[in-house]
Amino acid sequence: MSSLPGPADEMWRKAMRTLMLRTRLRQGWTRARAGLIPIAQASLAAGAAYLVARYLLGHEQPFFAPVAAWVLLGFSAQRDVRRVSEMAVGVAVGVGMGDLIVHLIGSGWWQLSLVLFISAIAARFIDRGALLVTQAGVQAIIVVGLPSVSGGPLGRWTDALIGGAVALLVALLTPGDTRRRPRALAERAVTELAETLETLARGLRSRDVDDVRAALVRGRASEPVLAEWQEAARGARELARISVGRVYRGELGRLEDQAVLVDRTMRSVRVLARRVLPVVEGEHDVEPVAELVEGFASGVRQLASDVGSGGDGARGRDVLTTVASRVDPRTVGEGDWQVQSLVMLLRSPVVDALEAAGASPGEARDALPEL
Numbered sequence: 001m002s003s004l005p006g007p008a009d010e011m012w013r014k015a016m017r018t019l020m021l022r023t024r025l026r027q028g029w030t031r032a033r034a035g036l037i038p039i040a041q042a043s044l045a046a047g048a049a050y051l052v053a054r055y056l057l058g059h060e061q062p063f064f065a066p067v068a069a070w071v072l073l074g075f076s077a078q079r080d081v082r083r084v085s086e087m088a089v090g091v092a093v094g095v096g097m098g099d100l101i102v103h104l105i106g107s108g109w110w111q112l113s114l115v116l117f118i119s120a121i122a123a124r125f126i127d128r129g130a131l132l133v134t135q136a137g138v139q140a141i142i143v144v145g146l147p148s149v150s151g152g153p154l155g156r157w158t159d160a161l162i163g164g165a166v167a168l169l170v171a172l173l174t175p176g177d178t179r180r181r182p183r184a185l186a187e188r189a190v191t192e193l194a195e196t197l198e199t200l201a202r203g204l205r206s207r208d209v210d211d212v213r214a215a216l217v218r219g220r221a222s223e224p225v226l227a228e229w230q231e232a233a234r235g236a237r238e239l240a241r242i243s244v245g246r247v248y249r250g251e252l253g254r255l256e257d258q259a260v261l262v263d264r265t266m267r268s269v270r271v272l273a274r275r276v277l278p279v280v281e282g283e284h285d286v287e288p289v290a291e292l293v294e295g296f297a298s299g300v301r302q303l304a305s306d307v308g309s310g311g312d313g314a315r316g317r318d319v320l321t322t323v324a325s326r327v328d329p330r331t332v333g334e335g336d337w338q339v340q341s342l343v344m345l346l347r348s349p350v351v352d353a354l355e356a357a358g359a360s361p362g363e364a365r366d367a368l369p370e371l
Contacts, residue, residue: 085168098156203280219273299353
């Protein structure tokens with residue numbers, strides 16, 4: 001059938017919206033739970049920065065100390081120390097330039113433009129980082145816009161330095177196990193891939209267009225957790241270079257590479273799902289393809305367990321290697337070019353998943369039957 005009746009079509013759309021909403025809510029709860037400790041750390045750091053500036057230095061309104069600490073730490077468990085350092089320098093440059101120029105020539109629209117220009121040029125001279133320039137400009141604008149406070153011409157600059165120092169100290173001393181969050185996100189993301197494949201396999205076996213479409217929706221909804229996994233793994237690896245978690249750099253580098261490969265696999269699976277739609281609507285024998293996709297999903301399930309526990313991916317690799325050996329368009333779908341096209345589309349994500357499970361590119365390609 002080419003289209004669904006009106007009421008059925010509306011029911012399907014409602015079901016897809018519900019599926020998308022549930023996926024987003026589950027991902028949101030995961031983010032909130034993971035952010036509990038880092039948010040508490042950033043909040044305490046902001047309070048500590050305020051305490052130092054207010055009671056040790058005697059600044060009556062140490063606005064920039066807690067602001068700098070909070071902005072620099074953010075709410076992620078894995079703090080990229082380079083990013084924190086860039087932003088700390090940017091904050092210090094912007095606040096320092098703004099404080100100095102406002103003390104010399106006052107505040108106004110043209111003073112704001114001048115301070116912003118000088119701060120951004122100075123930040124660009126210091127480093128190429130975009131965050132540094134952005135923070136320098138933003139803090140300079142705030143300094144010019146706010147009324148002067150106690151602490152002398154460089155009082156706000158001193159507050160910014162205190163906030164930056166507290167943030168860097170927290171980032172260096174409280175990394176915890178830098179593998180924990182990337183592992184959890186990896187398991188969640190790979191599980192999303194497995195569930196997408198399982199839904200697609202169910203749609204193929206039952207020739208249910210709704211299941212195939214649901215697989216496509218699920219694949220699209222997984223993009224945020226895949227992106228978060230990549231970002232968390234990258235940040236954790238950077239932090240491990242200079243923190244107490246440096247012994248984990250090998251696994252963190254592997255998690256970062258796996259994030260890229262799993263993202264690539266999911267994209268290929270979405271392409272496959274779109275191609276499956278017209279095939280299941282026709283009179284084609286897609287049962288062998290359903291079996292391959294089910295086996296693929298089983299291997300990915302094993303991989304999810306491996307990455308979540310810090311394993312080497314051997315269990316998932318074994319299952320995926322067996323699946324790869326059967327992805328042969330000459331035997332699966334022989335005589336039906338549309339089914340054979342599905343088998344061809346399945347080869348690329350299987351290779352990417354094998355690499356994510358620890359196979360070398362050459363080993364992954366060799367696992368496939370020659371064409």
